[in-house]
Amino acid sequence: MVRINRTPDGATNGERGRIDGPEWVRPPEVLTMVSNVETWFEHMELYFRAGRIAPERRAALVQYHTDAEVRSIMRAMDVQETDDYDGLKSALFEAFGVRTGPERFSAEFFRRKQQRGECVRVFAGHLRRLFSKAFPEMSGSADKILLQQFKAGLSADAVKTAVLRSEMDNFAEAVEVAVKEERVVRELTTLEASVASVKTDAYQEDEPTAGRVTEAAAAAVTTRKEVGDDLAEVLRQLKELLTDNTPAATKRPLPRQRRRPERRGDRRCWKCGGLGHISRECQASSRDARASEVSITNRTLPVVVIRAPEIETPIVEGSVGGVRCDMLVDTGSAVTLANERFIRHLKTLRDVPKPSIRLETATGTELEITNACVTEIILGNSVTVQHTVLCVRELSHKILLGWDFMRYHGCTPDPTAGCLRMRQGNIPFRKSHAVALVRVESPQSELMAHHPAQEAMExxxxxxxxxxxxxxxxxxxxxxxxxxxxxxxxxxxxxxxxxxxxxxxxxxxxxxxxxxxxxxxxxxxxxxxxxxxxxxxxxxxxxxxxxxxxxxxxxxxxxxxxxxxxxxxxxxxxxxxxxxxxxxxxxxxxxxxxxxxxxxxxxxxxxxxxxxxxxxxxxxxxxxxxxxxxxxxxxxxxxxxxxxxxxxxxxxxxxxxxxxxxxxxxxxxxxxxxxxxxxxxxxxxxxxxxxxxxxxxxxxxxxxxxxxxxxxxxxxxxxxDPSKTSAVREWPTPTCVSELRQFLGLASYYRKFVNGFANVAAPLHRLLEKGAEWDWSKACQSAFDTLKYHLTSAPVLAYPDFHRQFIVDVDASGDGLGAVLSQREEKAERVVAYASRTLTKAERRYCATRREMLGLVWALREFRPYLYGQRFLVRTDHSCLRWLTTFREPEGQVAQWLESLAELDFEVEHRAGRLHGNADALSRTSCAQCGRLSFKDQLLTAQQADPEMQLLRQWLVGACWPVECPPECSRDMHMLWQQRRSWVDEDSLIWRHGCGLSAEKGAKQALVPRALRNEVLKSMHGSRYAGHLSDQRTLSRVRSQFYWPGMSGDVHTCCRTCTQCTRRKDLTKNNRAPMHAMAAGCLLQRVGMDILGPLEKIPSGERCVLVLMDYFTKCTAAFPLANMEASTVAKVFGREVHRVLWRPRLPA
The missing domain is CATH 3.10.10.10 (HIV Type 1 Reverse Transcriptase, subunit A, domain 1)
Incomplete structure (x- = not known):
């Protein structure tokens, strides 16, 4: 039995709540308002496990180990008497202002780095704990995310390099690799590093570099503060080494470089790689028969990666294997290198065995030589040579021309003149802030300064x-x-x-x-x-x-x-x-x-x-x-x-x-x-x-x-964005009635978004009254400017809601393209952006369908930031665009347009032109020629000049229709009189309503006098944009806007007598299959059946009739059926066909 004892004086914090039992555990200190509540609860839960505290007693113990101020907070939150431990813990976390959601732990997880003095295994444990709290439900890619953050958070580059080289895909295995490498690094800390041969443990605290030789070199590499003076001196000498034509090996040693007794047997020649002599004593021939092929003994070339932003490195232009590229000239590199990814797909002359040479980075990572080959190198546009290159996986340039290339082909870099001197001519340098490999005194080291994105940064x-x-x-x-x-x-x-x-x-x-x-x-x-x-x-x-x-x-x-x-x-x-x-x-x-x-x-x-x-x-x-x-x-x-x-x-x-x-x-x-x-x-x-x-x-x-x-x-x-509203903002001042009607048509479409629209537009509407003279006054200009301001202000252009469907209204005319991006919001449409542009001379010659396709492609490209990645609706008054996505074998411009639309997910909806005024107005921003009558003006003139139209207008306006049409009137006039209930007078024009027209509100047809009928037919069938459609499709197009008696016959005659149609189109043939007699040679060889119904149900429940006929005897029989199901028909057929048709009743 466990008993909690309290001392008479109240007990100290360390003894408060002592548990007497088989195992006594000291509880945590009392929780106060200055305590770390998270750490306190961790200690408290450890105390629960060690003391084997039952779950139902944990809430009481938590309340017991708090001071008076915390208990008053629990009393205010009404959790003082609770037995729910988890609820009490959440309440205290909330009272202390501690966020416990996954968002907090996810931010901590991605910011977590290995701390100074923290071992790898502890760091990995912290990462795993944070990940479990940040992503409690993630399981599939958990190991990948843990591994990525573990690699990024390692502070020691040597450890990070070992993990990268191991290419482990498992988090636990990567941790073991890092632990082993950490142990090795700890043992190497007693070794002394020098600039000539930098070890991996010498890079811990300085800022990262931008090197890209390997993955390790691309990681952050730093240097010890103890060798900071030496590196500063090396930076000073970099320019001298680049601007001197003499071999780098003849330079004096660094001033502070550690010296040791010279031993002739340890000296290595950088020219041939041999031991016991230096380059000026080398007896090897520099012009042997295979001088262009690599012959280097087994040796190691470590690389120090440092920053040198003031150094410009020489680049020559040329080609390798027939492919143009830039090549870095580097006299400090012993061999010529090539990027393995670049050289992989080139046509090389031949492959050669890989040399026994090892290249190492500053962190100790070895550069793997994947291949060696002889290829053709062209410097500039004239000098062509053959040379052996070594392929490595990661190189900042495609080709690096080393000292072996200079020696074998007689090249001399001249930084002063800015060129590469050769016997065949000089190759100019193209300066670049990039990789510069510079040879120093020690033949065992090279320096690399790397700024591949210097110009981009600036x-x-x-x-x-x-x-x-x-x-x-x-x-x-x-x-x-x-x-x-x-x-x-x-x-x-x-x-x-x-x-x-x-x-x-x-x-x-x-x-x-x-x-x-x-x-x-x-x-x-x-x-x-x-x-x-x-x-x-x-x-x-x-x-x-x-x-x-x-x-x-x-x-x-x-x-x-x-x-x-x-x-x-x-x-x-x-x-x-x-x-x-x-x-x-x-x-x-x-x-x-x-x-x-x-x-x-x-x-x-x-x-x-x-x-x-x-x-x-x-x-x-x-x-x-x-x-x-x-x-x-x-x-x-x-x-x-x-x-x-x-x-x-x-x-x-x-x-x-x-x-x-x-x-x-x-x-x-x-x-x-x-x-x-x-x-x-x-x-x-x-x-x-x-x-x-x-x-x-x-x-x-x-x-x-x-x-x-x-x-x-x-x-x-x-x-x-101002560019989205420029279409309306830059609308020119109207100069005629037609242009004013176009602007007011657009403004009226969105009048619900303009406060007091009727009052603002009143001066403009007066110019449209019958008999009004065109006088563009200051009041008209003010109303025009005010409407443009309201159309482009914030109340009109709503913020895009990417949770709702976008609607794109697009239209094209003979002069321009127009588009409106909008969204439905609470049974209304709100405009997001306007767009319009004029057509080029070439685009004006497009047919109607191609012009509408151009408008659609242009509009979707214009609004792509809104539309990309979700399904949206496109509305157009051109029905042909509905089959755009099913176009077979597109070519040329159509293929280009379809490809640009392939990444978008949309649906095309046809909308009648009279309801498409928003985009239609944007596509018709001006008359083709100011002062020229539009077709509506021509129609008005023709109606006023036609005597029969004048008589019809008198009957219509005066409401004095005769009881019967006068006999002297023409046949057309009699037909117009019979439809007297369908005529209306609007804008001084006679229109026809109803009579089988579309049910859409406002649908009407203009009455066309005889003088204009041929022009209408020519425009609807034979014009440049009409397309010479069939008679039925032409009739449908004409009927959508116009009417006159006998219109169907006139359209049929126009299409049949069209010269271009008869020359280019074949006559329509109704092909029919030939009819054959259904022969039968014996009884029941061929039986025909049919089902009649469903009919009215008879008392017995049948509603259908099955009729059978034998083709040989011509005998027929009928049977009632309850339904038309196959099982019912099969039963009746199997039961009755032999009984009735096998013994037919012969005629008397």
Whole structure:
């Protein structure tokens, strides 16, 4: 039995609540308001386990071990008498202001680093504990996230290098590797390091570099403070070594380099690699028969990685294996190196055995030589040589020309003249801040200064007017620290496997689309683009049963973009329901922020790997064979969902508080410059950990005002992007009645958003009254300007709600394109953005369908930041666009448009032109020629000139219809009189309502006099944009707007007598199958049956009749049926056919 005793004087904190029993455990100290409640509860729970305290007694013990102030808080929260331990714990956490949700622990997890003096195993344990609290329900990718954070959080570079080299995929195994390496590093701390041979334990505390020789060299590498003076001296001598033509080995040693007694047997020649002599004593021939092939003895070349921002390294332009590239001239490198990914796909002359040479980085990581080959190198455009190159996996340049190249081919770098001197001529340098390998006195070491993104960094820094020097310096330090996160070229792409794209097609059979013919002159472009993707490691050869065709889309600069038509694959793919973020919920986090940065990932999709088992589904056909993507290509239906899931995983714990993310667009914000730079550093760190890179040209850093998702973000708040409203803002002043009607048609469509619309527009409506003269007064100009202001102000342009469906209204006329982006909100439509533009001369010659397609493609491209990644609705008054997505074998411009639409998910809805005034008005911003009568004006003139129309107008306006139509009137007039209830007079024109027209409100037809009927038929059938449709389709088009008696016959005659139609179209033939007699040679050889019904049910319940007939005897019989089901028919047929038809009754 356990008994709790209290001493008479109240007991001390250490003895309070003593447990008498088989095992006594000292309880924690009393909980006070200054205590760490989390640590206290950890000690308390340890006390419960050690003392074997029953769960029902734990709440009472917690209350007992608190002081008076804490007990008063529990009394106020009404938890003093509770027996629920978990509830009491949560209440105390809330009282002490401790957040216990997963968000808090996820932020701590991603910020957790190995502390000074903390061993690896303890650090791993803390990570695992934080992960279990931050992501309690995650199981599938838990090990990957733990492993990524473990690698990033290790402080010792030697330990981190060992983990990276082990390529462990299991967190526990990686921890064991790190523990072993930590033990080795601890033993090596007693060894003394020097600049000539730097050990891995010499790099612990200084800032990271931007090196990219291997994964380890790309990690943070630091130097000891004890050798800081030596490194400073080395930096001073770097320029001297670059500007001197004499061999580096003749230089004097570093002033403070540790000297030791010279032993001739230990000296190594850097020229031949032999022992016992130096280079000037070397007897080896420098011009032997195979001088261009590597012959180096087994030795080790460690590399020290340092910063040297003031050094410019020489670059020469040329080609290797027929491919143009930049080559780094490096007299300090003993051998010539090549990037393995670059050389892999080149045509080399021959392979040679790999030399027995070892290259090491400053951290001790060995550079693996994957291959050695002899290739053709062209310097400039004239000098051609053959040389052996060694291939390594990670190199900052494609080719590095070493000292062996200089010696064998008689090259002499001349930094003063800025050229590479050769016997055949001088090759000019192209200066660049990049990698410089400089030889120092010791032949066992080389120095590397690396700034691959120096120019990009300078462009990314804000101007002096936008930011102070202090803030610019802080931002520059961040960019230098995370230089490896910046993409320096099209081939410098990141790669992550944190989230992989999966293509779930279920049991669907592979789809194999036939390859499309590629024009002969474009095949070279296809091969070039394919070679580039192979070098980027984006695609690989395939033997997949799946195949999709490729499409070449021409870009603005004249080059081609390589695209794949995945429409068939998308139809079979199970759609990913991962939601895209609701921007309206997260934009509130920008309140109070004054500094903003926008980041855009470099070819973001190509940085995401595809699941290995699904890569075959991305296969595409080319003239060179079948290839498949290793990364996520554009055009897949689930690609936006996958990319959003990746970004949310990478930036978990930061979204909403530090940054916002929508697909590959990221905005980082902060209230102060210091807070903003700290958040930006954390975002860059997250991107580096998973291997993602940003495109410097598209990033905007440390700005007071940035554009993001169609908004202008500033410290004053969120405003609309001026480019989205320029279509209405720049509407020209009307110069005629027609232009004014167009503007008022647009304004009236959105009049519900303008306060007092009728009063504001009154001066403009007076100009439209009958008989009014055109007088554009100051009042009209003021009303016009006021309406434009209200149409483009905040009450009209609503914030986009990405949780609701977007609606795009698009229209095209002979002069321009117009589009309106809107959303439905509480049974009303709110405008998000307007857009319009005029057509070029070439575009004005497009047919109506092609012009409408152009308008759709342009509008979707204009509104792509809103529409990309979710399904939306497109409304148009051109019904042909409804079959746009089913177009078979598109070519040329149509193929380009379809490819640009493939990544968007939308539905096309047809809307009558009379209801499409919002976009229609934007596409018709001015008359073709001011003062020229529109067709409505011509119709009014023709009606007034026609005598029968004048008589009809008198009857209509005066409401004096005769009882019978006068006999002297024409046949057309009699038909008009019979429809007297359908005529109305509007705008001095006679219109026809009802009579089978569309049920839509306001549907009407204009009455066309005889003088204009041929012109209407020509416009609706034979004009440039009519398309010479069939008589039925032409009649439908005419009937939608006009009417006159005998219209059907006139349309039929017009189409039958059209010269172009009769020349180009075949006569319609109604093909029918020939009829044959149904022969039968004996009884019941052929029996016919039919079912009549359902009829009215008879008392016995039957509603159908089965009729049978024998073809041989022509005998018929009928039987009642209860229903038409197959089982019922079979029963009656089997029972009655032999009884009735086998013994037919012969006629008497």
């Amino acid at each position: 462009k990314m820094l804000p101007s002096e007017q936008e930011s102070s020097g202090k803030h610019r310096s802080a931002l520059a330090a961040i960019l230098k620290e995370f230089a490896d996160v910046l993409s320096t070229s099209d081939e410098d792409l990141g790669r992550t496997s944190l989230v992989r794209h999966a293509i779930h097609t279920g049991d669907a059979k592979p789809v194999r689309c036939s390859p499309r013919r590629i024009p002969y002159h474009q095949r070279a472009q296809v091969e070039s683009l394919l070679d580039e993707m192979l070098r980027q490691d984006v695609v690989e050869p395939s033997s997949s049963p799946w195949a999709s065709p490729i499409v070449l889309v021409r870009k603005k600069d004249g080059s081609c973009r390589f695209c794949v038509d995945y429409r068939q694959l998308n139809n079979l793919t199970r759609k990913d329901a991962h939601p895209l973020p609701r921007i309206d919920d997260t934009l509130d986090a920008l309140a109070g922020a004054q500094w903003f940065s926008t980041l855009d990932l470099a070819s973001g999709y190509w940085q995401v790997e595809v699941e290995p088992q699904d890569r075959e589904k991305t296969a595409f056909t080319t003239p060179l064979g079948l290839y498949q993507f290793k990364v996520m290509p554009f055009g897949l239906c689930n690609a936006p969902a996958t990319f959003q899931r990746l970004m949310e995983t990478v930036l978990r714990g930061l979204v909403g508080s530090d940054c916002l993310v929508y697909l590959d667009d990221v905005i980082v914000f902060g209230k102060t410059a210091e807070e903003h730079t700290a958040r930006l550093r954390e975002v860059f760190r997250r991107l580096r950990e998973v291997g993602l890179k940003v495109k410097p040209e598209k990033c905007r850093l440390m700005k007071r005002r940035v554009a993001y998702l169609g908004h202008i973000i500033s410290e004053k708040g969120i405003a609309t």
